[in-house]
Amino acid sequence: MTFKKIRFITDSTADIPESLLEKHQITVVPVFVNYDGSSFADDEKELHREAYYNKLQNIRPFPTTSAMPPSLCEKAIMQVAEECDHIFIVTVSAKLSGVYNAFRLAAQKLPSDRYTLIDSLSTTTGLGWPVVIGAETAERTGDVQQVIDAITRVRDATRVYAALGTLEFLHRSGRVGWAAAGIGTLLQIKPILKVEDGEVKSLAKVRTFSRAVDELINAAHAHAPLDRLVVLYGIDIEGAYAIKERLKDIAPPDQTFIVRINPAIGTHIGPNGLGVVPVSASWKS
């Protein structure tokens, strides 16, 4: 079997740390955030995430997010195709976004044996980790099937959990279903969300943010020992470091990253939200 040169394309919701993108030569196509009558690419140039979160509270009407046009996907695919034998395109869950479909349409320009299109059934580093570990596997084996196996196993071993500082942003964005019946009740709640089977669901509802963070810790512990870990934040970087500290016993420090969450999720859960994305070490066995 010949060793194939394999490259990865994903979307900007994957939240892969910059250092890993460079190391594995991963191509990222940005999704778009729409507000103030314009559309901004989530690429840290048109849209700077930190600045965006700082002003999110005051943006009226409330921003929306959208998939990139297929033409942008096509451009990326064609460019990468020239440098490799096989392309892996891994996207945010098709149930959450039109990104998968945009890539599906764009990829039809290539012969079907030149690429593999995979729905991560997740988002943020629930998408990012399968991509990174898939890339590592590709570099080691050069084998398409082994990469598919690795991505599938990592996908099953990775979970996304997010704690919301407030329900306000879910409310305003209209994604209230994510908190499942948590809105319009007599007592305010702080939901903890999880991504499961490609959808955002409610994991638990608590009364205080500190309890919500405790739930994140508990959720991460349920997957211990961890192979990798990402702690997600919007603007509360201190909160993110505190979570990292509390999980240091179950996650290898050199495989733990603190990442600012993408606006496709952050817009809905609000800038003060925090999250964890643990990868259970069980994917290796």
Added chain:
Amino acid sequence: MITRQVFRDNANMMADGYLVKQLFGAGLQWLEHNRDTVNRLNVFPVPDGDTGTNMHLTMRSAYLEIAQLEETHVGKLSHAIAEGALKGARGNSGVILSQIFAGTAKALEQHERITAQAFAEACKLSVEYAYKAVEKPVEGTILTVSRHMAMAVEKNYQQNADLIVLLKRMVFAGRAALRRTPEMMPLLKKAGVVDSGGQGLVYIFEGMLRALCGKDLSAPLLEVEVPEKAESWEDALVPEDELGYGYDVQFLMRGSELNIDQVRRDIQAMGWSTLVVGDNKLIKVHVHVHNPGEPLNYAIQSGAALDDIVVENMQRQYEDYVQTRQIQNKAAAPRTDIQGVAVIAVANGDGLRRVFSEQFNAAHVISGGQTMNPSIGDFQNAISALPNEDIILLPNNKNILLAAKQAAEHAGSGKRVHVVPSYFIPQGIAAMFEYANLCDSGDCELHEVAEAMTSALSHITTCELTYATRDVDLGNVRIEAGQIIGLINDNLVTAGDDMALVAADLLAKANVDRHERITVYFGSDSSQRETEKLVEHLQALHPKLEFEIVDGGQALYPYIISVE
């Protein structure tokens, strides 16, 4: 405070005036504690839900008469009790009770101490007086219960000259007679209750027994008489007289040469449920009439001085009673759509009830709380009304915990019932969050849920603001009845006359700045607007905390505040 040892020593040689006074106080206290239960049983002669209140007022009036008395002569003390009871007698049951004490006083007149024999004689004469108080004695009432209690003493006093033993026999006989009252009076059976006056009498002696045995008088009763399930209590209570239930008229006549037999005959001719008791100087009149003017005019024209006049519209009380019970029953309809583990919670106030039932899917919310403790029977009825096999009880009050535990232990076959020992509403709500998190999908395991709910109880601090019901000495701080008091987990920590100041001090003492979220449940006596003003004030003092206002609608507590 009397130690158990002193009681024992005294009990062995029977009682002197000092002990009688303590026992009487204990009877009053226990009746007071169970007053609302007695009120709820009240369907005869008029379903106006006030028997417990009336008996309590009568007992209290009697106790006030002896409270300051340093009297150890039993005869003299009994006389004072009888006089106080007569003066304060309220309603049918109150008047009968006053006659029970009058009979006791008569029998004990010459006794410095109560001996077993004197006690038996007193019981016997009390019953005679009680029966004479009523024109046409009806069985299945307080009269029946008092007679059986007296008979138990009569049967036992020669073999057992010990006050504890005799009181025990008395209380057991009273309970047994009480259980049979629905068989004797069809109205009770149809309404699904035991006789209220009889229950009140049992509570009084039960309180004495509990004091003698050194038991806590603030704890709820373990052996509540469970009323049979009513079939059509509404129909049973419709007045036979098409004019309705009429008016309840009560007054005292004072004079020097009153002719009680004449007064009794004249009053009896005016109405029904007549009670005329007393002597030639003081007569207590109680009568039900359609025209309250008639007995009042009669009394004034007789030349006697009138005192303590009470006129109550019984038709309206009856209508209120029916409405209240209907609303309670309606609100209390259990939900049968809950899969898996079901929760039965206790709460009072519409808002709090809705939090439990609507937000958290409690299958059933029993009305109750600090002043209205649901009985074991209430829990048992709720348990058997649910289709679920696995049930969790959430008492939300320390005084209700025991009843919940008893109900859980004696749950019918096929039911597994756990009690999550919540002492306060906020604890109950914290527990419900766990319940919702585990059970919203319908797939959960009883032990696991109960454990998670129980562990949530400690995450919450409960602050309460209410009014002092009596004067209290707290070290060097004196709190007067009516002042605002602040409690943290049931401990009194602050008091004052200004709600905002007391509330601020309460939160400071609860160390709220170490926490994150304050929820203010305002009660039926507070408004949304004044609560918002209060919270604005508190928010300014604690800018980092999240405040939330919820309309709880609870009675007695203007504010229940959870700190988490």
